[in-house]
Amino acid sequence: EIKQDTYLINGELRPWTGESSEVYSSISSTKDYKPTLLGTIPTLGETEALEALDAAVNAYDKGQGLWPTMKVKDRIICMEKFVIQMKTKRDEVVKLLMWEIGKSLPDSEKEFDRTVDYIYNTIEEYKQLDRDNAKFEKHDGVRAHIRRGPLGVVLCLGPYNYPLNETFALLIPALIMGNTAIFKPAKFGVLLISPLLEAFRSSFPKGVVNIIYGRGRTVASPIMKTGKVDVLALIGNSKSANALQNQHPKSNRLRLVLGLEAKNPAIVLKDADLDLAIDECISGTTSFNGQRCTALKIVYVHEDIVEEFNKRFSAKVDALKFGNPWDDGVKLTPLPEPDKPAYIQELIDDALEKGAKILNEKGGKTTDNYIYPAVLYPVTKDMRVFQEEQFGPVIPVLSFSDIDKPLDDMAASNYGQQVSLFGSDVKTLAPLIDALVNLVCRVNLNSSCQRGPDVYPFTGRKDSAVGTLSVYDALRSFSIRTFVASKDN
Numbered sequence: 328e329i330k331q332d333t334y335l336i337n338g339e340l341r342p343w344t345g346e347s348s349e350v351y352s353s354i355s356s357t358k359d360y361k362p363t364l365l366g367t368i369p370t371l372g373e374t375e376a377l378e379a380l381d382a383a384v385n386a387y388d389k390g391q392g393l394w395p396t397m398k399v400k401d402r403i404i405c406m407e408k409f410v411i412q413m414k415t416k417r418d419e420v421v422k423l424l425m426w427e428i429g430k431s432l433p434d435s436e437k438e439f440d441r442t443v444d445y446i447y448n449t450i451e452e453y454k455q456l457d458r459d460n461a462k463f464e465k466h467d468g469v470r471a472h473i474r475r476g477p478l479g480v481v482l483c484l485g486p487y488n489y490p491l492n493e494t495f496a497l498l499i500p501a502l503i504m505g506n507t508a509i510f511k512p513a514k515f516g517v518l519l520i521s522p523l524l525e526a527f528r529s530s531f532p533k534g535v536v537n538i539i540y541g542r543g544r545t546v547a548s549p550i551m552k553t554g555k556v557d558v559l560a561l562i563g564n565s566k567s568a569n570a571l572q573n574q575h576p577k578s579n580r581l582r583l584v585l586g587l588e589a590k591n592p593a594i595v596l597k598d599a600d601l602d603l604a605i606d607e608c609i610s611g612t613t614s615f616n617g618q619r620c621t622a623l624k625i626v627y628v629h630e631d632i633v634e635e636f637n638k639r640f641s642a643k644v645d646a647l648k649f650g651n652p653w654d655d656g657v658k659l660t661p662l663p664e665p666d667k668p669a670y671i672q673e674l675i676d677d678a679l680e681k682g683a684k685i686l687n688e689k690g691g692k693t694t695d696n697y698i699y700p701a702v703l704y705p706v707t708k709d710m711r712v713f714q715e716e717q718f719g720p721v722i723p724v725l726s727f728s729d730i731d732k733p734l735d736d737m738a739a740s741n742y743g744q745q746v747s748l749f750g751s752d753v754k755t756l757a758p759l760i761d762a763l764v765n766l767v768c769r770v771n772l773n774s775s776c777q778r779g780p781d782v783y784p785f786t787g788r789k790d791s792a793v794g795t796l797s798v799y800d801a802l803r804s805f806s807i808r809t810f811v812a813s814k815d816n
């Protein structure tokens with residue numbers, strides 16, 4: 328058990344003696360199901376939240392603070408110091424990733440290593456940015472020395488499904504560009520930040536990064552209401568993002584970097600390599616139990632091959648191994664959100680009532696902390712599973728005869744992150760790709776949707792994102808292009 332009884336403000340790990348909240352794992356360590364108590368975290372209040380804000384505001388000091396004015400090479404030294412310490416905590420963090428959010432061992436290790444790589448790649452990109460900025464430009468007799476300047480104070484909130492990688496993909500570029508931050512870990516995946524607190528404390532000047540705990544309403548809202556936050560950096564749901572944005576008294580001044588919902592479709596054309604399409608749809612729909620913003624959340628299959636697809640796809644879903652994250656070959660694991668199985672059941676019941684069937688034998692079978700993915704067919708627009716981002720183990724399948732059907736649905740959707748397109752005839756694929764890139768931001772040809780490699784832009788149209796993340800883009804998202812001009816006659 329981890330008793331997290333400090334929080335990081337102004338370079339100090341302050342002791343907390345007030346109320347604390349228990350953190351449970353949905354993984355049971357006993358045979359008769361009982362959630363496992365993993366530890367406790369401080370339930371901070373408005374006072375502590377505003378102290379964290381003050382620390383970040385003072386460290387930024389209207390752009391005149393030590394951190395925003397620090398030389399590039401010195402900020403890099405701090406970041407390197409951090410990542411070197413972080414690497415020593417791999418085993419602890421990986422273990423907590425498994426217990427807190429139920430991520431499999433290989434995926435937890437991947438998340439940790441990917442985050443470390445992300446930090447190193449960010450440092451390299453930052454050096455490149457600095458080299459580019461060292462060059463002068465000259466246009467019409469005006470010489471310009473371009474610089475990238477920070478934006479100010481960042482409130483950083485990450486999601487439970489990638490509590491390390493996605494949060495750090497916001498926090499690290501924000502910090503290296505000279506911003507200061509208040510960071511509240513996700514509700515699930517919160518204890519795994521504990522082993523890293525000392526690394527944060529000792530690597531950065533005081534007030535540059537402040538880490539708080541508590542309910543969003545109690546800690547994040549008061550911070551936003553002061554109007555002192557310059558950037559809201561959030562990966563999660565649009566409800567929380569909108570609420571926080573609207574609490575800022577001058578929301579037009581607030582910059583946003585947001586990764587939000589998605590309903591990425593797979594479109595399987597009749598000439599698709601069916602084995603490949605099925606395997607990719609399996610990983611796309613079921614990896615981490617479908618709890619990825621990039622998961623395939625709806626599958627369109629051409630009517631000529633839908634029967635064959637459904638038969639083989641359903642059998643493969645039923646062959647996936649369910650177990651604890653550290654079990655060998657495990658693919659499906661307990662869900663961290665206690666209310667998720669009931670929600671998925673509602674979607675299944677609604678679809679069944681409206682005419683869909685569960686194609687796989689195990690579909691919808693529940694344990695205390697899991698519901699087995701149900702392959703639902705035929706799904707129609709009036710079903711909730713068509714309309715909502717399920718973010719969990721249920722797989723809606725539709726058939727189409729005319730490609731306009733999935734294209735029209737995508738055009739009408741509020742989301743526009745990615746699509747997977749399966750087919751082989753280049754003459755058919757080429758114009759389709761041209762249409763799809765104007766509906767989403769990434770077309771995955773004969774492969775499932777994914778965010779990585781993290782050098783590529785990660786963003787979305789409509790309600791799916793604001794701003795772009797990648798190693799390259801994030802540095803730009805958290806900074807502004809400024810320049811020093813002089814006449815050059």
Ligand code: G3H
Pocket residue numbers: 488489493618619620621776777778779
């Ligand atoms: O939840 C969204 C994640 O960024 C997905 O990342 O595609 O690498 O699993 P991934």
